[in-house]
Amino acid sequence: MKTSFFWIMAGIGIAACAGAAPPSAASTAAQIAALRQEVDALKKSAYHPELGEQMLILQIRHARLWFAGEAQNWNLATFEVQELQEAFDAVVTHNPDDANLQPERLADVLPAMTRGPISDLRKAVDARDKAAFEKAYDGLSAACTGCHHVAGNDMLVIQRPKTPLLDNLRVTPAK
Numbered sequence: 236m237k238t239s240f241f242w243i244m245a246g247i248g249i250a251a252c253a254g255a256a257p258p259s260a261a262s263t264a265a266q267i268a269a270l271r272q273e274v275d276a277l278k279k280s281a282y283h284p285e286l287g288e289q290m291l292i293l294q295i296r297h298a299r300l301w302f303a304g305e306a307q308n309w310n311l312a313t314f315e316v317q318e319l320q321e322a323f324d325a326v327v328t329h330n331p332d333d334a335n336l337q338p339e340r341l342a343d344v345l346p347a348m349t350r351g352p353i354s355d356l357r358k359a360v361d362a363r364d365k366a367a368f369e370k371a372y373d374g375l376s377a378a379c380t381g382c383h384h385v386a387g388n389d390m391l392v393i394q395r396p397k398t399p400l401l402d403n404l405r406v407t408p409a410k
């Protein structure tokens with residue numbers, strides 16, 4: 236029983252191989268071209284956030300971080316610093332050659348300007364040091380404004396926020 240089953244399967248295998256002609260170079264090239272077209276179409280239909288849109292997210296996180304630090308909610312502050320870093324990374328991913336920064340490359344300018352302040356913030360938050368946090372926070376704001384300056388947008392000055400825009404996320408630390 237077992238042996239005959241094996242031979243039947245082997246026979247089917249051989250028949251299948253004989254039936255499928257090896258693809259010609261021309262048809263392979265055509266398939267690759269078709270796939271390329273599909274990839275290009277997918278790239279176009281994918282979500283591409285504009286820089287201005289991404290800046291609004293940065294603005295919210297920047298503000299939220301301030302209130303978290305002032306409330307000495309270090310867990311929330313740690314979270315917001317990480318979110319800010321991820322938001323910066325997303326800017327580089329989606330707008331590496333933004334026209335505003337030309338002839339500089341945003342992908343070079345952004346990390347160079349923000350790496351230091353983010354690292355200072357991480358240290359201050361890890362140390363649960365409010366004074367160091369405030370200093371590092373001002374350093375971050377200066378980096379934001381500095382890049383706006385490089386981009387020729389001197390009117391975009393980033394500062395410490397005074398009023399929370401949204402207050403449905405509690406900033407006081409959990410008891």
Ligand code: HEC
Binds near residue numbers: 291293297383
């Ligand atoms: C790599 C340079 C760069 C960095 C770093 C940067 N920005 Fe910007 N930002 C820009 C540019 C360029 C624009 C103008 C975008 C446009 O023309 O749509 C802008 C615009 C803005 C705007 C105006 C958005 C609007 O539509 O009103 C805000 C707010 C803003 N940035 C906040 C921030 C904050 C907060 C930070 C730091 C946490 C920051 N930005 C860091 C380059 C930068």
